[in-house]
Amino acid sequence: MDSKxxxxxxxxxxxxxxxxxxxxxxxxxxxxxxxxxxxxVGIMLPYSGTYAGLGEAxxxxxKMAIAEKGGKLGGRxxxxxxxxxxxxxxxxxxxxxxxxxxxxxxxxxxxxxxxxAMGMVKVTKxxxxxxxxxxxxxxxxxxxxCSPNIFxxxxxxxxxTFPLGKVAIEKGYKNVVTMTWKYAAGEEMIGAFEExxxxxxxxxxxxxxxxxxxxxxxxxxxxxxxxKPDAVMCFFAGAxxxxxxxxxxxxxxxxxxxxGPGFLTDGVLKGQGEAAEGILTTLHYADNLDTPVNKxxxxxxxxxxxxxxxxxxxxxxxxxxxxxxxxxxxxGDTSAxxxxxxxxEKAEIKSPRGNFTFSxxxxxxxxxxxxxxxxxxxxxLGVAQKGLIDPARGxxxx
Amino acid sequence: xxxxxFLIQALNGVQYGLLLFLVASGLTLIFGIMGIIxxxxxxxxxxxxxxxxxxxxxxxxxxxxLVLSLPIAALVGFGxxxxxxxxxxxxxxxxxxxxxxxxxxxxxxxxxxxxxxxxHAVAMPAVLNWSxxxxxxxxxPIYRLVxxxxxxxxxxxxxxxxxxxxxxxxxxxxxxxxxMVQALGINVKLLFGLVFxxxxxxxxxxxxxxxxxxxxxxxxxxxxxxxCFVVVVIGGVGSVKGAFLGAILIGLADTFxxxxxxxxxxxxxxxxxxxxxxxxxKGLFA
Numbered sequence: 001m002d003s004k005x006x007x008x009x010x011x012x013x014x015x016x017x018x019x020x021x022x023x024x025x026x027x028x029x030x031x032x033x034x035x036x037x038x039x040x041v042g043i044m045l046p047y048s049g050t051y052a053g054l055g056e057a058x059x060x061x062x063k064m065a066i067a068e069k070g071g072k073l074g075g076r077x078x079x080x081x082x083x084x085x086x087x088x089x090x091x092x093x094x095x096x097x098x099x100x101x102x103x104x105x106x107x108x109x110x111x112x113x114x115x116x117a118m119g120m121v122k123v124t125k126x127x128x129x130x131x132x133x134x135x136x137x138x139x140x141x142x143x144x145x146c147s148p149n150i151f152x153x154x155x156x157x158x159x160x161t162f163p164l165g166k167v168a169i170e171k172g173y174k175n176v177v178t179m180t181w182k183y184a185a186g187e188e189m190i191g192a193f194e195e196x197x198x199x200x201x202x203x204x205x206x207x208x209x210x211x212x213x214x215x216x217x218x219x220x221x222x223x224x225x226x227x228k229p230d231a232v233m234c235f236f237a238g239a240x241x242x243x244x245x246x247x248x249x250x251x252x253x254x255x256x257x258x259x260g261p262g263f264l265t266d267g268v269l270k271g272q273g274e275a276a277e278g279i280l281t282t283l284h285y286a287d288n289l290d291t292p293v294n295k296x297x298x299x300x301x302x303x304x305x306x307x308x309x310x311x312x313x314x315x316x317x318x319x320x321x322x323x324x325x326x327x328x329x330x331x332g333d334t335s336a337x338x339x340x341x342x343x344x345e346k347a348e349i350k351s352p353r354g355n356f357t358f359s360x361x362x363x364x365x366x367x368x369x370x371x372x373x374x375x376x377x378x379x380x381l382g383v384a385q386k387g388l389i390d391p392a393r394g395x396x397x398x
Numbered sequence: 399x400x401x402x403x404f405l406i407q408a409l410n411g412v413q414y415g416l417l418l419f420l421v422a423s424g425l426t427l428i429f430g431i432m433g434i435i436x437x438x439x440x441x442x443x444x445x446x447x448x449x450x451x452x453x454x455x456x457x458x459x460x461x462x463x464l465v466l467s468l469p470i471a472a473l474v475g476f477g478x479x480x481x482x483x484x485x486x487x488x489x490x491x492x493x494x495x496x497x498x499x500x501x502x503x504x505x506x507x508x509x510x511x512x513x514x515x516x517x518h519a520v521a522m523p524a525v526l527n528w529s530x531x532x533x534x535x536x537x538x539p540i541y542r543l544v545x546x547x548x549x550x551x552x553x554x555x556x557x558x559x560x561x562x563x564x565x566x567x568x569x570x571x572x573x574x575x576x577x578m579v580q581a582l583g584i585n586v587k588l589l590f591g592l593v594f595x596x597x598x599x600x601x602x603x604x605x606x607x608x609x610x611x612x613x614x615x616x617x618x619x620x621x622x623x624x625x626c627f628v629v630v631v632i633g634g635v636g637s638v639k640g641a642f643l644g645a646i647l648i649g650l651a652d653t654f655x656x657x658x659x660x661x662x663x664x665x666x667x668x669x670x671x672x673x674x675x676x677x678x679x680k681g682l683f684a
Binding site for chain 1: 411616621653661664
């Protein structure tokens with residue numbers, strides 16, 4: 001400590017500085033509380049049900065990113081509070097409130113299911129809690145529901161399949177059947193594909209919607225066979241994707257090409273086996289991306305968790321990186337929300353998928369890759385659309 | 399839309415219905431004969447699927463996995479009946495619902511601890527891994543027909559055991575008058591334990607046999623449970639014959655609902671249930 005006598009002027013200067021800092025909300029929390037308080041990170045993810053594996057991968061990825069940078073956020077220790085949202089939209093507001101009002105978390109990281117995300121975002125938009133969506137692609141989260149405090153490190157549903165419309169036309173498909181679960185993610189992914197595909201002269205023979213998360217497809221496969229389209233574009237994920245692709249092949253429909261967003265094969269490719277051969281997909285990531293960042297990430301993930309990383313782990317990892325970067329920028333001061341948000345907006349994430357920045361509506365501006373399953377491997381054929389920006393339709397708040 | 403199309407869809411519906419019957423038959427046995435509302439029934443379905451997956455990995459043979467997963471489900475069922483359910487026979491249905499709902503949570507958590515949250519595929523035996531052509535571009539997987547055959551055999555077997563054997567007679571008697579059967583020197587406790595075990599084994603068998611076509615994933619029992627209750631209610635509580643017809647009806651309703659009224663596909667099953675209950679409030683064979 002400095003033992004120099006303190007002059008009145010120094011005190012006054014100090015007070016003025018403190019006053020200024022206080023007025024602009026820049027008092028670092030550690031001074032305010034005396035001892036460094038823990039940062040509370042609320043995690044709202046599915047840990048049971050169809051999407052349980054996705055919730056786990058996101059959690060792993062996020063914690064790994066934070067651990068790589070010393071396990072702290074802006075110098076502060078972290079307390080994680082997790083709720084299992086069960087992918088149940090009906091429980092979403094309640095679960096989000098548990099974190100926001102009950103636990104008074106500094107950040108909310110969630111979730112997987114688009115419907116649940118909408119319920120969650122309604123709550124955090126109102127409370128102003130900084131929210132990072134590590135998967136759910138609901139267009140509205142960075143569209144009509146956009147908000148300064150809401151960020152996404154994954155994708156908008158629109159982004160994943162918009163480029164596929166062009167791909168289908170280039171492949172010579174004119175008449176396509178689309179099929180998905182009847183819920184926001186599926187309908188939006190199908191919608192973006194249809195928008196692009198029909199604008200270039202393609203025709204949708206039929207749109208088939210099945211109840212979520214039903215995995216009995218036989219009736220609809222028979223329907224597809226009778227329609228004889230040039231290709232089938234579909235979205236399923238997890239167990240649904242595994243089963244659909246196998247059923248499709250077993251029904252002898254492999255003669256009709258299958259295309260879709262990358263979720264159709266990601267994480268379930270091994271289980272699908274031969275049935276997945278030749279499936280053409282678009283996504284913002286591919287396991288086999290040949291970049292140093294991706295290779296390092298995958299090796300570290302595999303070593304730590306004993307299984308291969310997938311796109312969900314990547315999105316969680318990037319959510320973690322976003323937290324680390326922005327909290328470092330404000331030195332852990334969560335009360336400085338405008339500065340924190342500004343830091344998040346400016347963040348450039350060195351993602352395993354390739355570097356990305358955020359759009360005005362806080363959605364990643366990213367390349368969408370074209371991938372094809374060859375010999376049981378997801379091969380990257382190239383970039384289907386570079387630096388794709390979600391149109392953020394209806395976003396007024398930012 | 400031609401005749402062929404309808405016939406194939408009818409085949410899809412019957413095939414789905416038969417599988418539903420296999421799961422629901424165990425539920426109707428436990429529900430009808432023992433008066434126990436077993437919400438954990440779907441968990442036995444999941445248990446069967448996961449043990450089949452796990453044993454198929456260990457033994458390399460699906461048949462061995464099927465044969466071995468049956469006694470596992472039966473044993474777990476028997477254990478649960480003796481240790482937990484038995485205490486609740488004289489209690490309100492609501493207590494049973496509470497217990498068996500709790501069991502769902504326990505089963506789901508146990509599944510996560512033992513097998514993790516990943517989605518798994520179960521390899522089909524090579525002999526059955528082919529499809530026969532139905533139309534110029536549609537084939538039918540032979541394994542689905544095998545499932546149907548097994549379900550049909552089980553249905554016949556159940557009917558025979560319940561209607562024609564001494565054990566079946568005890569079961570029927572135990573259901574209608576417990577004290578009297580006990581007075582005749584039959585061990586009703588053991589009898590009910592066995593019925594519960596058989597019910598669990600049937601659900602386990604359904605899960606195991608469906609695993610190669612349905613894939614194995616967390617929460618797979620929950621979705622099947624609701625349909626099972628629909629089947630049991632339509633068929634009339636406790637009636638195996640009713641469960642059979644109810645299951646086929648639901649299978650057809652679900653299949654044609656998807657094709658003919660796709661916008662209301664998720665309601666078609668419940669619309670059929672409502673219609674049946676309006677006509678016969680206690681189910682088809684109550």
